[in-house]
Amino acid sequence: MRIHQLSIGYSGKVIARDLTAVLPSGSVTALVGSNGCGKSTLLRTIAGLQQSLGGSITPMPDARSLAIVLTDRIDVPALTVTDVVALGRLPHTGLAARLSAADHTAITHAMEMAGITHLATRRIGELSDGERQRAMIARAIAQDTPIILLDEPTAFLDFPLKVETLKLLCRLAHEEGKTILLSTHDLEITFQLADRLWLMGHGCITEGTPDELAADGSIANLFPHLKFEGKTMRFRL
Numbered sequence: 181m182r183i184h185q186l187s188i189g190y191s192g193k194v195i196a197r198d199l200t201a202v203l204p205s206g207s208v209t210a211l212v213g214s215n216g217c218g219k220s221t222l223l224r225t226i227a228g229l230q231q232s233l234g235g236s237i238t239p240m241p242d243a244r245s246l247a248i249v250l251t252d253r254i255d256v257p258a259l260t261v262t263d264v265v266a267l268g269r270l271p272h273t274g275l276a277a278r279l280s281a282a283d284h285t286a287i288t289h290a291m292e293m294a295g296i297t298h299l300a301t302r303r304i305g306e307l308s309d310g311e312r313q314r315a316m317i318a319r320a321i322a323q324d325t326p327i328i329l330l331d332e333p334t335a336f337l338d339f340p341l342k343v344e345t346l347k348l349l350c351r352l353a354h355e356e357g358k359t360i361l362l363s364t365h366d367l368e369i370t371f372q373l374a375d376r377l378w379l380m381g382h383g384c385i386t387e388g389t390p391d392e393l394a395a396d397g398s399i400a401n402l403f404p405h406l407k408f409e410g411k412t413m414r415f416r417l
Contacts, residue, residue, distance in 0.1 A: 181202070181203040181226075181237070181238065181239065181241070181327060181359065182200075182201070182202050182203070182237075182238045183199055183200060183201055183203075183226065183235065183236070183237050183238075184200050184235055184236045184237075184238065185197075185198045185199070185200055185234065185235040185236070186198070186199040186200070186222075186225070186232055186234070186235035186236065186237065187199070187232065187233040187234035187235055188218055188221045188222050188225045188230070188232060188233060189218075189221065189233050190221060190230060194233055195217075195218035195221050196217070196218045196221075196222070196380070196383060197233070197234065197383070198234075198235065198383070198384070199222065199235070199380075199384065199385050200235075200384075200385065201378055201385040201387045202387065203327070203359055203361055204359070204375070204376060205326070205357065205359045206353055206354065206357045206358070206359060207353050207354075207359065207360070207375040207376055208346075208349055208350055208353045208360045208362070208373070208374050208375050208376075209359075209360065209361045209362075209374065209375065209376040209377065209378055209387075210361075210362055210363075210364055210370045210374040210376070210377050210378070211223070211361060211362065211363040211364070211377075211378045211380060212363075212364065212367060212370070212377055212378065212379055212380065212402070213379065213380035213381050213402065214381060214402075214403075217380050217381055218380065219331070219363040219380060220251075220331050220332075220363065222380070223248065223329045223330075223331050223361070223363060224248075224250075224331075225237075226241070226246075226329060226361075227241065227246055227248040227329055228240070228241060228242075228246075229248070241327060242271075243270075243271035243323070243325075244271050244272070244325060245325050245326055245327060246325050246326075246327040246328070246329065247268065247319075247320035247321075247323040247325045247327070247328050247329070248320070248328070248329040248330070248331075249313075249316045249317055249319075249320050249328070249329070249330040249331065249333060250331050251331050251332055251335065253312070254304055254312075254316075256304070257303060257304055257305020257306075258303060258305070259303065259304045260300065260301055260302060260303060260304070261291070261296060261299045261300055261301070261302050261303075261304060261307070261315050261318075262287065262291070262300045262301065263304075264304050264315050264316070264318075264319055265287050265290055265291055265315060265318045265319050265322050266279060266283070266287050266322070267319055268286075268287075268290065268318075268319040268320060268321070268322030268323035268324075269283045269286060269287065269322055269323070271323060272324070286322050286324055287322050289321070289322075290318040290319070290321035290322035291318050293318070293321050293348065293351070293352070294314045294315070294317050294318035294321060294348065295314065295344075295348070296311065296314050296315055296318055299311055299315070309336040309337065310336075310337045310338070310341040313333060313334075313336070313337065313345065314345070314348075317330070317333065317345070317348065317349075321352065325358075326357070326358065326359055327358070327359045327360075327361075328349075328352070328358055328359070328360050328361075329360075329361050329362070330349070330360070330361070330362040330363070331362075331363050332362075332363055332364060332365070333345055333346075333349070333362055333364070334346065334364060334366045334369075335365075342366055342369055343369060343373075346366075346369060346370065346373045346374075347373065349362065350373055353375070361378075367415070368413065368414050368415065370390075371390040371394070371399075371413040372390075372413060374390060375389065376388065376389055376390075377389070377390055377393055377399075379393060379398055379399065379402050381402045382402075386398045386402075390413060394408070394410035394413060395410060397410075403415070
């Protein structure tokens with residue numbers, strides 16, 4: 181996927197313009213930037229949930245090619261985890277919305293990948309933040325799209341769950357060929373696990389591997405108020 185001279189915003193307000201970057205297949209790309217730079221708006225625009233204000237997205241995605249996991253909470257607490265994961269199959273079931281044997285196989289596989297099989301009959305309203313987030317990721321896996329976008333998938337998780345979640349996304353990319361773009365503020369973990377970065381700031385996207393962007397000073401320049409050590413990929417207070 182490629183975005184070219186993409187302008188994004190809402191309610192007539194332009195947040196960023198002329199954004200150009202490539203999303204490589206079979207890799208995890210982390211979208212990094214300060215609060216308010218437009219990361220969530222960019223993800224929603226790529227997913228087609230918000231209209232772009234200019235530029236292009238190639239190829240244009242649909243529900244069979246792109247799944248998105250947002251920070252919004254599901255407001256139907258009576259749904260079970262299996263019910264929520266099954267929602268990912270809707271683009272494949274047609275108007276009848278009947279689940280086939282292949283659909284059930286996809287749901288089971290998604291729950292196994294996300295490590296939530298033991299939660300299958302639990303109500304979504306009873307889950308912890310970490311369990312709920314993994315259910316949302318399982319729904320995206322069940323949708324079986326080549327591209328998955330995630331907005332802050334590690335927010336509200338404790339450190340071990342942050343690591344587990346990012347490792348899960350890496351497995352999806354490297355073992356199943358998924359193309360994954362996620363926004364995150366968990367920088368040091370992400371620098372260790374992501375294949376590539378989109379650094380969003382100063383009106384543009386700077387892209388490259390974490391090592392490349394550490395070596396050329398791009399990461400340090402994005403966060404000038406912090407002391408970034410490129411050799412250790414860590415920030416010093």
